[in-house]
Amino acid sequence: MLYYLFRLFDHIGIPGSGMWSYISFRALLAFILALVISAWFGEHFIKWMKSHNISETQRDSKIDPYGVEKKGVPSMGGIIIIVSILIPVLLMGRLRNIYLLLMIVTTIWLGALGFADDYIKIFRKKKDGLRGKFKIIGQLSIGLIVGLTLYFSPDAVIRQNVEVVKDGQVTNVVHKSEPVKSPQTTIPFFKNNNLNYSELMSWLGDDAKEAAGWVLFVLVTILVVTAVSNGCNLNDGMDGMAAGNSAIIGVVLGILAYVSSHIEYAGYLNIMYVPGSEELVVFCSAFVGALIGFLWYNAFPAQIFMGDTGSLSIGGIIAVMAIIIHKELLVPILCGVFLVESLSVILQVEYFKLGKRKGRRQRIFKRTPIHDNFRVLPSQIDKDSTIVFKNWPRNAFHEAKITVRFWIITILLAAATIITLKIR
Numbered sequence: 001m002l003y004y005l006f007r008l009f010d011h012i013g014i015p016g017s018g019m020w021s022y023i024s025f026r027a028l029l030a031f032i033l034a035l036v037i038s039a040w041f042g043e044h045f046i047k048w049m050k051s052h053n054i055s056e057t058q059r060d061s062k063i064d065p066y067g068v069e070k071k072g073v074p075s076m077g078g079i080i081i082i083v084s085i086l087i088p089v090l091l092m093g094r095l096r097n098i099y100l101l102l103m104i105v106t107t108i109w110l111g112a113l114g115f116a117d118d119y120i121k122i123f124r125k126k127k128d129g130l131r132g133k134f135k136i137i138g139q140l141s142i143g144l145i146v147g148l149t150l151y152f153s154p155d156a157v158i159r160q161n162v163e164v165v166k167d168g169q170v171t172n173v174v175h176k177s178e179p180v181k182s183p184q185t186t187i188p189f190f191k192n193n194n195l196n197y198s199e200l201m202s203w204l205g206d207d208a209k210e211a212a213g214w215v216l217f218v219l220v221t222i223l224v225v226t227a228v229s230n231g232c233n234l235n236d237g238m239d240g241m242a243a244g245n246s247a248i249i250g251v252v253l254g255i256l257a258y259v260s261s262h263i264e265y266a267g268y269l270n271i272m273y274v275p276g277s278e279e280l281v282v283f284c285s286a287f288v289g290a291l292i293g294f295l296w297y298n299a300f301p302a303q304i305f306m307g308d309t310g311s312l313s314i315g316g317i318i319a320v321m322a323i324i325i326h327k328e329l330l331v332p333i334l335c336g337v338f339l340v341e342s343l344s345v346i347l348q349v350e351y352f353k354l355g356k357r358k359g360r361r362q363r364i365f366k367r368t369p370i371h372d373n374f375r376v377l378p379s380q381i382d383k384d385s386t387i388v389f390k391n392w393p394r395n396a397f398h399e400a401k402i403t404v405r406f407w408i409i410t411i412l413l414a415a416a417t418i419i420t421l422k423i424r
Contacts (some may be wrong), residue, residue: 001089001090001091001095002020003020003026003092003094003095004094004095006020007017007020007021014110023258023261023278023279023281025284025418026092026093027092027254027281027282027284028284028285028286029088029092029284030088030089030092030093030283030285030286031088031286031288031289032092032289033088033092033286033289034084034085034087034088034090034285034286034287034288034289034293035084035161035289035290035292036292036293037083037084037087037088037290037293038080038081038084038289038290038291038292038293038294038296039293039296040355041080041084041255042077042080042294042296042297042304043220043297045077045079045080046077046277046297046303046304047306048305049074049076050072050074054074054076054122054123055071055072055073055074055075055122056113058132069265070302072375073303073304073305074303074304074305075118075121075122075304075305075306075307075357076115076118076122076305076307076309077294077297077298077305077306077307077309077310078111078114078115078118078306078308078309078310078311078312078313078314079115079306079310080109080256080290080293080294080297080304080310081243081291081294081306081310081313081314082107082108082111082309082310082313082317083088083292083373084286084288084289084290084293084294085107085283085287085290085317086104086107086108086165088282088285088286088289089103089282089283089286090104090105092282092286093279093282093283094279096142097155097276098153098155098156099156099276099277099279099280099283099324100279100280100283102146102149102150102320102324103280103283103317103320103321103324105142106142106146106313106316106317106320107313108199109141109142109316109335110138110139110142110229110312110313110315110316110317111309111310111312111313113130113135113139113308113312114307114308114309114310114311114312114313115133115308115309116130117129117130117135117307117308117312118307118308118309121307122211123270124268125229129308130231130308135312136226139222139225139226139230139312139316139382140222140230142219142225142316142320143221143222143223143224143225143226144218144221144222145217146221146225146320146323147217147219147220147221147222147323148218149199150217150221150225150348151181151183151214151217151218152412155276156181156324157179157180157181157275158180158181158182158184158272158273158274158275158326159176159177159178159179159180159263159272159273159274159275160176160180160182160184160194160272161173161174161175161194161266161267161271161272161273162174162175162176163270172267173267173268173270174219174267175263175266175267175272175273179275182196182218183196183197183198183213183214183327184197184272185197185327185328185329185331186272186326186329186421187273187325187329188329188330188333188420188421188423189420189423193270193271194272195329196213197213197214197216197217197220198210198212198213198214199213199370200213200216203217220249220279220328221323221328223368224319224322224323224328224331225316225319225320227319227338227339227342228315228316228318228319228331228335228338229311229312229313229314229315229316229319230315230318230342231314231315231335231338231339231341231342232246232311232312232314232318232335232338233308233311233312233315234338234341234342234345234369235311235337235338235341235369235371235406236305236307236310236311237369237371237401238300238371238399238402238403239299239300239301239302239399239404240295240298240299240300240400240403241296241332241402241403242303242306242310242311242314242405243291243294243295243298243306243310243314244291244295244406244407244410244412245337245406245407246291246314246315246318247291247292247295248319248407248410248414249268249335249410249414250284250287250288250291250318250413251284251288251333251414251417252334252414253280253284253318253321253322253325253327254280254281254284254285254287254288255418256327256330256418257277257278257280257281257284257321257325258281258324258352259271259276259339260272260273260274260326260327261270261273261274261275261276261277261278261280261281261323262278265299265415269421270421271421272326274324274325274326277324277325279326280321280325282394283321287317291314294306294310295384297389300399300400300403306329311374315338315369318331318335319331322334327347330417330420331417333413333417333420334413334414335413336409336410336413337406337410337413341370342369342372344364344365344368344369344370344373345368345369347364348363348364348365348368351363351364351388355386360386361382361384361385361386362385362386362387362388363385363386363387363388364388364389365387365389366378366380366381366390367385367387370392371402371406373389373392373398374393374396374397374402375397375398375402376394376396377395377396378390378394380390385387393405411419
C-alpha cells in the first residue's frame, strides 16, 4: 500500500519518494517492521494467553533427563509470526504482483489449517487435534492452487538462460529476449542446469508432452508443499528449533529470489531469469524478521510455542517460495533437516509395523522425530523393545544444545545450497 502511495508522491515530485522503488530499501524496512511487530505483539499476545489460562496440553517431558518442564506454556504463537509477516508485506509490497499474492494466500491458508488443529487441541482438549486426512487435504489443495496459478497466470513467466559457446568453452550466459511459460526448474550439480518437466514426458509425443509436463509440475508442487510443511511441523519439537532453522532457510531463499530477479546476477550464476520475483525479497525479509522476533520469546526456555499455526504456514511458505523461483529441486538440500526429521518418523513407523507383524517390538531409533533421539538416555528405553541405534548417542543432551547444533547443520546446508549454483 505504501509502495503505491510513495510512487504517487514520486510522480508529483516530492523529494525522497523515489527510494520506494528500490527493492533493497523496501526489503530492509519490511525486515525491521516485522521484527518490531513480532517482538511487541508477541509480548502482549503471551500476556493475553496467560491471563486467559490458554495453553496446550502438557507436552511429554518424561523423556527429558534434564526435566525440562513445558506445562502452562501458551501455544498458537504462529499467529504472532503470521501477523508480523502480513502487515509489512501489505505495506511494503507491490500487491499486484502474482508471486506476492500467492505467498499471502499460502500464508493465510496454511495458517488457518494450523489454527484449526491448535484450536481443537487447546480449546476442545483433544490431544490429536485436526484429523490427519483434513490436514493432508488442506496441504494438497494449496499445492494444487499454487501449481495451477503458475500454469494459468500470464504473469508467471521466465526467460531461459542460454550458454554462449566459443571454441568449445562457455564464454557468456545470456537470457532469451522473450519471456515464456515453461515448467522448468534448476537442477543441481549438472552442467546443463535446466530441467524441463515436459522433456521428461517426451515419450508421450510432441503434441502431449507440454501439457503432461505441466501436469507433472503441478504434482511436484503438491508434493513439495505437503512434504516441507509436514517436515517443518515435525521439526517443531524443541524451543527455538523450527523458528531458527526456518529463518536461516528464509535468508537463502531471499538471496535466490534476488539473484533470480536480477538479470545480470542470473546470467553470472547461469540460472533462469524470473521477472517479478523481486517482490519475494520483500516477503522473505518480513518472514525472517518475524521469525527472529518470535525467537525472542521462543528461544529456550520458551515463553510460547508456535503450534501448527506457525509450523504448517512456515513450511508452506518455504516450499512455495522455492517453487516460484524454480528452485524446488534444491529443497532436499536446503531443508535437509526437515527431510531427515520426516524420514526418521517414516522409517520408525514402518520398521515398527514390520516387527509387529512378526510378533516383535522393534524400533530403529530411541525416539522420533530424530531430534528427540538425542535427548534420551539408553536406560530410559523400554527393555522389552529391540532398538537398532539404542546406544547412539550414549549420552543425552540438553535441548538447547541440540537446537543450536541443528541450526549449525542448517547453516551448512544453506551454504551448500548456494554453492550448488556454481558446482556443476
